[in-house]
Amino acid sequence: MMASVYSRDDKWYLRYKDAFGRWKAKASTAATKAEAKRLAFELERKAERQRLGLEPLPTDFTTTLTELCGWWLVERCPEKSKYAERSRLSTHVFSSPLGALEIPRVTTVRIDEHLRSMQRAGLGAGSVNRLRAILHCVFNAATKAGKWTGPNPVAAAERRSVPKKAYSTLRADEVSVFLAHVPERHRALFAAAIWTGMRKGELIGLRKSDVDLEHGIILVARSYDKETTKGGHADAIPIAEPLRPFLEDAIARSPSELVFPRKSGAMGKAWEPFEIVLRASLNRAGLVLGYDHTCRRCKRNGTPHVERHQDPVERHCPRCHMALWPVPVPRPMRFHDLRHTTATLLLRAGVDVHRVQKILRHKDVRTTTMIYGHLDVEDLRSAVNQLMPGWEAPVFEQRPVVEVDAQSGSGGLVTTLLQEGSGGHEKAGTPDEKPVEIPASVLARPRGFEPLAFGFVVRRSIQLS
Structure with a gap:
């Protein structure tokens, strides 16, 4: 301990080194030398923690x-x-x-x-x-930068749990229908996004020198805004045979060194309206969530009438009998969801996850399986059907429905129990009569009772008031 204490004018003073290594003298309220030494030790310890960055420095912070x-x-x-x-x-x-x-x-x-x-x-x-x-x-x-010393106050703040999203993707039978409705100017770019899984920035920055049609290889080395990819490394991916004519046409049309430039030949930007093109193409192809049939006359009169249907078949307003106007409800797809489509279609086709990881250029295979593998219910149906393949479903006896008089005070459950378990009694039991014996298997029927075990007999008295 380097701190010391001394007395002057009936006060105990503490002498210690602050966080910047400068000697300080501070008057204390200690009544005894021992108490003064304890306070000096605490100041010295606090200064040491400040020097180590465990506490903020005692400067006059006015910065907000x-x-x-x-x-x-x-x-x-x-x-x-x-x-x-x-x-x-x-x-x-x-x-x-x-x-x-x-x-x-x-x-x-x-x-x-x-x-x-x-x-x-x-x-x-x-x-x-x-x-x-x-x-x-x-x-x-x-x-x-030396503008703050001490612990980061955000480090201990709670991180919220974010639920996983269910992304919208295209099925294999929808790809050709979708591409047929994409404008010709953008069709090759959308086809490349589906067959390669490349990101938007990587497609915008793709150069003709990166495409080797002879050997069927694309070098993914850069993005639209920097000379590297999101992962920070260059990768070679194969060209699928269905994609080859799209790339040949795009290269022949391009007036610059880029494969997918703007009309002027310049490189596109991050705000290129590909999502608008995507959803408009989905609408034209009929790949939508449904159609909102709107009555424009009722809407104009301030009493809008809208019906949601799965087809654009002509319908009429039930109020004014005017023909309804069908408007497609687009799928909530982004351009990046075409990359999700690539991964999902590959996994559905039985391609092992490690090869899918290489195609998508993920560092961690868990990214491929947890984020990009959107398997729907139909993909899982064959899996659950493997559960007990030899099982034969039992045939359950159809029990007649017992009609209950609404004016009688008894409920349907009580009436059924009396009829099924009365054992020859003509009337319900009273407190002085023998209780009705009801098999437990009866109680386990659709009425919601769970039996203790089959073969047991439950004795129960039922009295109707």
């Missing part, structure tokens, strides 16, 4: 969380994410009480309470987790 997040947006946020993250922080931090707090007062408890208030306001678990991750990055970057 809003100002720290603003610094992170300018100095540390990736350029392509700045717009989205600035919008997120402006909505959930800059205008909130949490954002007005000075950094030392931003604790795990306050962050957790802020995240819970977001959930109470109706935000999903994924959105809450995303803000938590951004705040975690902000404090990590501030620590590395």
Whole structure:
């Protein structure tokens, strides 16, 4: 212990080194030397924890969380994410009480309470987790830049559980129908997305030099905004034979070095309207969730009438008898769901998961099986049919339905038990009569009773008031 104490003017003073290694003298309220030594030891220990980064430094932090997040947006946020993250922080931090707090007062408890208030306001678990991750990055970057010392208050904040999504994909018999309704200008790009599983950015950035038609290989080496892929490595994938004519046509049409450029020959951007093209093509192909049949006359009069059906067959309004206008309800598919389609169709075709992993270029096979393997009920039907293949379903006796007089005070269950288990008695038992004996197997019939064991006899008295 390097700290020391001394007395002056009937006060005990504590002498210790602070977190910056400077000697400090501080008056205390200790009444005895022993108590002063204990306080000095605690100050020295706290300074040591501050030097090790276990506690924030005792500087006059006037920087607020809003100002720290603003610094992170300018100095540390990736350029392509700045717009989205600035919008997120402006909505959930800059205008909130949490954002007005000075950094030392931003604790795990306050962050957790802020995240819970977001959930109470109706935000999903994924959105809450995303803000938590951004705040975690902000404090990590501030620590590395020397703007904050001490533990990251977001690290201990609760991470919400996000339910798995059920993505919409195309079935094998729907692919040809879908491609036939894609505009000719985009058809080769959509075909390549289905047969290769490439991401949108990788398709936009694909160059003619990356496509080796002679050997049937595509080199996936870059994206539209950087000279590398999302995984940070280049990979070679095979060209499926059905895809070859699409690629040959796209290369012949392209006026630049790119395989799928814009009309001008320039490279596309992240906001290319491929989702609009995708859903419009699905609508034209009839691959929709259904059709909303709307009466335009009732809608114009302020009393809209809408019916949901699975076909666009002409129907008429039950109010004004005008023909209803069918509008397709599109599937909730994104362009990235074509990559999900690739994985799902490969797994359904019996391709082993490790080869699917190589085609999709995943580092972890669990990504392939847990996220991209969308097997529907029909895929699992053959599996459950393997359960006890020799089992013969028993034939159950059809029991007659007993009519119950609505004016009598007895219920259907009581009447049935009296009829089935009376054993020759003409009337229901009274407290002085012999109880009715009812086999337990009868109680286990569709009435919902669970028998103790077959072969037992249950004795039960039933009295009707």
